Amino acid sequence: xxxxxxxSPAAMNRTAVERKSDRELVVTxxxxxxxxxxxxxxxxxxxxxxWWIPKSAGMSLVSCDMDIRTGGAxxxxxxxxxxxxxxxxxxxxxxxxxxxxxxxxxxxxxxxxVTTVTFEERAGKTLVTLHELxxxxxxxxEAIAGSAEGLPEQFAQLDELLAGGx
Amino acid sequence: MTLTGMxxxxxxxxxxxxxxxxxxxxxxxxxxxxxxxxxxxxxxERHRQLWNARFDALDKIxxxxxxxxxxxxxxxxx
Numbered sequence: 001x002x003x004x005x006x007x008s009p010a011a012m013n014r015t016a017v018e019r020k021s022d023r024e025l026v027v028t029x030x031x032x033x034x035x036x037x038x039x040x041x042x043x044x045x046x047x048x049x050x051w052w053i054p055k056s057a058g059m060s061l062v063s064c065d066m067d068i069r070t071g072g073a074x075x076x077x078x079x080x081x082x083x084x085x086x087x088x089x090x091x092x093x094x095x096x097x098x099x100x101x102x103x104x105x106x107x108x109x110x111x112x113x114v115t116t117v118t119f120e121e122r123a124g125k126t127l128v129t130l131h132e133l134x135x136x137x138x139x140x141x142e143a144i145a146g147s148a149e150g151l152p153e154q155f156a157q158l159d160e161l162l163a164g165g166x
Numbered sequence: 167m168t169l170t171g172m173x174x175x176x177x178x179x180x181x182x183x184x185x186x187x188x189x190x191x192x193x194x195x196x197x198x199x200x201x202x203x204x205x206x207x208x209x210x211e212r213h214r215q216l217w218n219a220r221f222d223a224l225d226k227i228x229x230x231x232x233x234x235x236x237x238x239x240x241x242x243x244x
Contacts, residue, residue: 015218017210027217033228037235041227051227054219130217141209 022137025113027130035099035121038128042102042117043068053078062086070096074104111139 018026031038041047049064062077075090088108095103100119106112113132120127134140167175176196179185184203187196 015214015221017214017217019206019210025213027213029217029221031221031225031228033232037231038224038228040231041224047227047231051220051223054216054223056219128221143213 019140020131023134023140025132025134025140025143029128031126031128032124033126034124035119035126038126039099039102039119043096043098052076068093068096070094072096111135111142113139113143 015027015029018028020026041051043066045064045066048066049061053059053061059078059080062079064076066072066074068074070093072093073090074093075088078087078089080087089106091105091107091112093102093104094114095101099121102115102117104115106115111134113134116131116133118129118131120129132140132143134143176185176187176194180187184199184206185196186199187194189195
């Protein structure tokens, strides 16, 4: 296969996902902007809440508190029409290095991953690498459950199960 | 490929749970763990869809920030 030119539209806009080991998930994507801009979109709550939940998930972000600094806490509250109760995701920022690295814990369950995001700038573009380390393989296999967007899918599955009556 | 090389390849696949092997006498029979492969592909695809949707939205915001920065810089120059 011919190697795509760096920075061509096809090489950009590509989200690669890899199961790096039994307990790891790695997602990469290149953005056509300097690292400080991409970092800004991750670290300012008013920007972050505009992209973290895809519209297709049918969820809304009720509140978004992010104390972005090493040792700071975050708390995201979501609502989904299928659920009476809101869902809360929370944890602590283990490391915040502006324009370079973010590390946070996911503490809503004891099976939560530690998420590391790195921002590598090259020729005005930024390679974002998101790495999730789960405590066990089972936790990683069920990982989509831990992320808010996986929930509607699970709700649909639950609906099916309940409708089946078996 | 040498037999030793082949054995190595198979053992990696076996460790990953993608094939199963059974040795009877001198013959080792390999079976594809098809189900595992399909599950693996489905898992990766679910995650890819989620992150792709997220990052497409992030891409738009990054573009907006970039345009705004450019416009601000031009305004300052004037």
